[in-house]
Amino acid sequence: MIVLLASAAIDAPWLRVTTLLALAAAAAGYVAASLPLWRSGCWPGVRIVLWCAGIFAVAVSLVGPLAQLAHHDFAAHMVGHLLLGMLAPLLLVLAAPVTVALRRLPAVRARRLTRLLAAAPVRLLTHPVTASLLNIGGLWLLYRTGLYSRLDDSLAVHMLVHAHVLGAGYLFAFAFVGVDPAPHRPRFATRAVVLLIALAAHAVLAKSLYAGPPPGVPIEQARSGAMVMYYGGDAVDLVLITVFFRQWFTATRPRRRPDRQVEVAPQSGPAAVSSRTTTARHAGA
């Protein structure tokens, strides 16, 4: 067991193959489930693209040259972090995978899934404050304690940290811009304040890495890595914030005056997911 979890195992071919297979399965599963919905005109094609792009971002960060480089270069590691912890989760969340599942599962199992999503632990995990603590707090633990220097020491730590980064990133994106059903989501103003603080904490962490490198990282690498985290984070933040406010814009759409044009009352929020109107087609994009 010890031997298996030793440092060499991180680059083991079987791990790369397993990761790629799992990701391919995730992509194929979503596409297979959503294609019939898309063909019948009630699923936006852009979501299929978003899902595949998200899976691709995960793959690039975990397998291949970038992942190899990330073992000994902090800036490359940071690019991987941006992809795995920020960009990929955002793309995956906007693809609304739970809604696909709800619409393709048999009614009994779909209802079970709905009940699961409304359960207290899920509500707690998807609350903006909890999700922010898990996501940004996790990064503070990773870089401001000795954890980062031990990242490549054992396979278990390596896999756990990467799974946490992706999972917490997903919860985070879902808490703020999720298009899947979220029955107990706090109101917009609350989410806006929490989002601002969480993204600021990310920028503060980036700048603190510039000022003081994590243990075991040379100062030059720490500085370029911190800049990648700061400005690269901005780019993803900008997309996230735009989607966030666009959802507010869609949700607060004023009712049309009767003399203008006759139109079906536009739906907003999660309910729009299943709608065939053009509003719904763009709601998640």
Added chain:
Amino acid sequence: MTHAPSRSEDHRGRVVAGGVLLGIGVMAAVDEIIFHQLLRWHHFYDGSTPAIGIVSDGLLHTGELFALVAGIFLLLDGRRRQVLRPISAWSGFFLGAGGFQVFDGLIDHKVLRIHQIRYGVELLPYDLAWNIAGVVLFAIGVVLYLRSRRTRPAVASGR
């Protein structure tokens, strides 16, 4: 008309608020792009910034992104509700831009000492130019705002 006058008033306030946010965001972006990245007068981190300075900087930096995006959507909201008047939006823009400039010049540079405008030079002329420019922008905003209130069409007309 489905909107009560008070709601319409509310939406007009949002247009000014949108302008303010856009002004703050644009000025903060100008500061970062021109002074930090093009001129390189400011530093990303100058080694003497206290912890509270880094925290405030992070909040401001993220707030800048928020302000830009929220400002744009508030103005779009005003347009679709047909309460968007350019003079209201511009008054907000100048109030925000000038207000941010003065805030940056006094609080960030002088009180929190996050960074200075330029290094290795006599600072006083730079500080004066910076803050006077901010006050002028803010004053333009005040004048525009007063004029927008005077020239405002009656609420009851719906526009």
